[in-house]
Amino acid sequence: MNHGLTEDQASILAGLDQLLGSRAPAAPTHPVTFIHDAALDGAIAEAGFLDIAREPGFGALDAALIVERLARLPCALEAAASAIVAPALDIAAGLRPIALATDPAAAVRHLPMARALLYPRGEAAVLIEIDPARVTPVETLFAYPYGRLDGLEGLAERVVGEAATLRRRWRIALAVEAAGCMAAGVAAVVEHITTRHAFGRPLGSFQAIQHRLARAAETTEATKWLAFRAAWTDSEADAAIAAGFAQQRIAELTYDLQQFSGAMGLTLEFPLHLWTYRLRALAGELGGATVQSRAAAAAAWGD
Amino acid sequence: MEFGWTQEEAAHRERVRAVLARVLPPDWEDIARHGPGSDEQTAFSKIFCPALHAEGLLIPHWPKPYGGQDESIWRQFIMAEELWAVGEPRGPQYMNVNWVGPVMFKFGTQAQLETYLPPILAGQAVWCQGFSEPSAGSDLAALRTAATPVEGGYRVNGGKIWTSYAAQADTCFLLARVPAAEGVSSGKAAIVILLVDMKSPGIQVKPIPALVGQGDIHEVFFDDVFVPAENRLGAEGQAWEIINYLLQHERVGIPRYALARRTLDRAVARLKSQGRWDDPVLRDRAGQALMLCEAARMMCYRVVDGKARDLPDDAFGSLARVAVVEAENGVSAFLTEFMPDGLLGGDPMQQAHHQRAIAAGVAAGPAEIQLNLIAQRWLNLPREPRAR
Numbered sequence: 001m002n003h004g005l006t007e008d009q010a011s012i013l014a015g016l017d018q019l020l021g022s023r024a025p026a027a028p029t030h031p032v033t034f035i036h037d038a039a040l041d042g043a044i045a046e047a048g049f050l051d052i053a054r055e056p057g058f059g060a061l062d063a064a065l066i067v068e069r070l071a072r073l074p075c076a077l078e079a080a081a082s083a084i085v086a087p088a089l090d091i092a093a094g095l096r097p098i099a100l101a102t103d104p105a106a107a108v109r110h111l112p113m114a115r116a117l118l119y120p121r122g123e124a125a126v127l128i129e130i131d132p133a134r135v136t137p138v139e140t141l142f143a144y145p146y147g148r149l150d151g152l153e154g155l156a157e158r159v160v161g162e163a164a165t166l167r168r169r170w171r172i173a174l175a176v177e178a179a180g181c182m183a184a185g186v187a188a189v190v191e192h193i194t195t196r197h198a199f200g201r202p203l204g205s206f207q208a209i210q211h212r213l214a215r216a217a218e219t220t221e222a223t224k225w226l227a228f229r230a231a232w233t234d235s236e237a238d239a240a241i242a243a244g245f246a247q248q249r250i251a252e253l254t255y256d257l258q259q260f261s262g263a264m265g266l267t268l269e270f271p272l273h274l275w276t277y278r279l280r281a282l283a284g285e286l287g288g289a290t291v292q293s294r295a296a297a298a299a300a301w302g303d
Numbered sequence: 304m305e306f307g308w309t310q311e312e313a314a315h316r317e318r319v320r321a322v323l324a325r326v327l328p329p330d331w332e333d334i335a336r337h338g339p340g341s342d343e344q345t346a347f348s349k350i351f352c353p354a355l356h357a358e359g360l361l362i363p364h365w366p367k368p369y370g371g372q373d374e375s376i377w378r379q380f381i382m383a384e385e386l387w388a389v390g391e392p393r394g395p396q397y398m399n400v401n402w403v404g405p406v407m408f409k410f411g412t413q414a415q416l417e418t419y420l421p422p423i424l425a426g427q428a429v430w431c432q433g434f435s436e437p438s439a440g441s442d443l444a445a446l447r448t449a450a451t452p453v454e455g456g457y458r459v460n461g462g463k464i465w466t467s468y469a470a471q472a473d474t475c476f477l478l479a480r481v482p483a484a485e486g487v488s489s490g491k492a493a494i495v496i497l498l499v500d501m502k503s504p505g506i507q508v509k510p511i512p513a514l515v516g517q518g519d520i521h522e523v524f525f526d527d528v529f530v531p532a533e534n535r536l537g538a539e540g541q542a543w544e545i546i547n548y549l550l551q552h553e554r555v556g557i558p559r560y561a562l563a564r565r566t567l568d569r570a571v572a573r574l575k576s577q578g579r580w581d582d583p584v585l586r587d588r589a590g591q592a593l594m595l596c597e598a599a600r601m602m603c604y605r606v607v608d609g610k611a612r613d614l615p616d617d618a619f620g621s622l623a624r625v626a627v628v629e630a631e632n633g634v635s636a637f638l639t640e641f642m643p644d645g646l647l648g649g650d651p652m653q654q655a656h657h658q659r660a661i662a663a664g665v666a667a668g669p670a671e672i673q674l675n676l677i678a679q680r681w682l683n684l685p686r687e688p689r690a691r
Binding site: 001002003004006009065190194201202204205206213214215218222225228229232238240241244245289290292293294295297298300301303 | 304305308312568580586587588590591593594597598599601602604605609612619622671673675677678679684686687688
C-alpha cells in the first residue's frame with residue numbers, strides 16, 4: 001500500500017502538465033455548453049499519454065492518473081475510453097476517439113467526434129467503426145458532445161472481448177473522470193466564494209457554505225481514491241463501488257457547487273457547468289448509481 | 304502508487320485473525336455487546352491484553368527501547384482493523400497502546416514512564432480522559448476545572464463530563480486550568496495536564512445512563528483533590544502541544560468502518576438465510592452502505608499512508624473522519640430500516656454496532672468541527688468571524 005507516485009508516474013504526469021501548460025485551453029469567454037479541442041486531443045494522443053496502459057510495466061492505474069488530470073480541464077476530451085477501457089479489449093492503439101454506449105441507438109457521449117462505438121451485445125463487447133456522416137449531433141445541456149447514429153445498417157460489428165470487461169473498465173473510467181471533474185468544480189467554486197463578498201465578508205467564510213463544500217471535498221477525495229484503487233485491482237467489486245459511489249454523490253455535489261455560484265453559475269459565461277454538466281452526464285451512465293450499487297452488492301456477497 | 308498488501312502484511316493479518324480465533328472465548332459476542340466501557344468488556348480486556356502481549360501483538364508498534372518492535376504503521380493499522388472488526392476486545396485499553404504510551408514517550412519523565420508503562424504492558428491499566436466539561440466540549444480551551452498550585456503539587460476542583468471508562472479507570476488524563484500567570488493568556492496557555500490517581504480522596508464518579516451502553520460515559524467530580532507535582536505531564540503551558548499530538552493518534556486510531564463492514568457482511572448473511580436477498584431495493588441499499596464503508600477505508604488508508612511516508616499533516620485526517628462517520632451511520636441506517644429485529648434482541652452485535660455508530664460523529668471531536676477544519680485547512684477558506 002503506497003499512495004505516492006512512482007518516479008515513472010511522477011515523470012509522466014510532469015510531462016503531461018508541461019504539455020497542458022503550453023496548450024490547455026482557457027475557460028471560454030463566449031457562451032458554450034461544451035468545449036471540444038481537437039488540436040489538444042490530437043497532441044495528447046500523439047504524445048502517447050492515452051496508450052500508457054499498453055506499455056510493459058504500466059497499467060490501468062497509470063492511465064487513471066492521466067485521465068483524472070485531463071478531466072480537470074474545462075474541455076471534454078475523450079481520454080477515459082481510449083486510455084482505460086480499450087487496452088483491456090482487442091482494440092488497436094490509435095483507433096480513437098471511442099464512444100461508449102449501453103444502447104447504440106441512443107444519444108451517445110463523444111459520438112460526433114468518435115471513430116469507434118463500443119457497446120455490450122449479450123455477453124460480448126462489440127465495436128463498430130464510425131462514419132461521421134452518419135452521426136447527427138444532439139443538442140444538450142450536458143457538457144460533452146453528444147450524437148446519435150442513424151442506425152447499424154451496413155456497419156460491421158466486431159467482437160473485441162467480453163461485455164463484463166467492458167462494463168468493469170467503463171465503471172473505472174467513469175469514476176476516474178468524475179473524480180477529476182469534481183476536483184476542478186470544487187476548485188472553481190472555492191475561488192468564487194473566496195473572492196466574492198456578501199454582508200461585508202467573503203461568501204466562503206459562512207459556515208453554512210463551508211460545511212457543504214467540505215463535504216464536497218470529502219466526496220471528491222473518496223471518489224478519487226476508490227477510483228484509483230479500482231484501476232489498480234481491476235476487480236468487479238472495486239469498479240462497481242467506485243462508479244456507484246461517484247454517481248450516488250453527483251447530485252448533491254453538483255447542486256451545492258451550482259448553488260454556491262449563485263446566478264453566475266446559471267450562466268454559460270461562468271465555466272462551472274463545464275464540470276458539473278459533465279458530472280450530471282456521468283451520473284446516468286451504465287444505468288446510474290442503483291445499477292452500480294446492486295453490482296457492487298453482487299460482487300461482494302454473491303446471489 | 305499501489306493498493307496491495309505485501310506477503311508479509313497479508314501473513315500478519317492472517318496471524319492476527321488466527322490469534323483472535325484462538326483467544327476469544329465462545330461467549331465473546333455476549334461480552335462485546337455491552338460496550339467497551341462495560342464491566343464485562345473491561346474485565347475481559349485484562350485477560351485479553353496479556354494474551355495479546357504474549358503473542359507479541361500488544362505493543363509491536365512501540366519503539367524498541369519501550370519494549371516494542373518499531374513495527375510499521377501499516378502493520379499496526381492492519382491489527383487495529385482486525386480488532387475493531389470483532390468488537391475491540393482490548394476494550395478501554397486500546398487507547399493505552401494507541402496514544403497514552405506514545406504520549407508518555409514524548410513528554411513523560413523517567414519516573415512517569417516507570418510508573419505508567421508497566422501496567423500497560425501487563426494489560427491491566429485502565430485510563431480515562433478528563434477532557435470535556437459541561438461548558439467545554441468542542442471548545443476545549445474553555446475548560447474551567449481548576450488546578451491551584453500548592454506546596455508539592457496542585458489542588459484540583461471542578462468537574463468533567465462524558466468521561467468514558469471513568470468508573471473502571473486507575474488513572475485520569477486530566478486537563479485543568481492553572482491561574483493565569485502575569486503576562487500569560489488565560490486561554491490555552493493556562494491549561495495543564497495532570498495524571499490523576501482515580502483513588503485519590505475527593506474524586507466522585509457518577510455513571511450517566513446512555514444509549515451508547517453501560518459504563519461508557521460518566522460525570523467525574525473533583526473536590527479539592529491533591530495531585531503531586533510529579534504527576535504533571537510536560538510543562539505548564541505545554542498542554543495544547545501535547546493534546547494536538549495526542550489527537551493526531553486518536554484520529555486515525557480507530558478504524559470504525561471495519562466493524563461497520565463486518566456487521567454489514569453479517570447482515571447480508573442473515574438476509575440470505577431469511578430468503579430476502581432477491582429484493583433489488585434491499586440489494587441497492589446494502590450496496591450503498593458497502594460503498595460508504597469502502598470509501599471510509601480508502602480515506603483512512605490515505606491518512607495512514609501519509610504517516611507511513613512521513614508527510615506533513617494536511618488535514619486529510621478530518622476528511623477521513625467525515626467519511627468514517629458517514630459509513631457508520633450508513634450501515635446503521637440500512638440495518639435499522641431493513642433489519643429492525645436486530646435491535647429487538649435478534650442480533651446483539653447489530654445493537655453493539657448501532658451503539659458505536661451513534662457515537663461516531665461525537666467522539667474524538669464532533670464531525671462538524673472536522674468540517675470546519677476541512678474548510679479552513681484543506682480548502683483554505685477564510686475563517687468565520689468569531690462571536691464577540
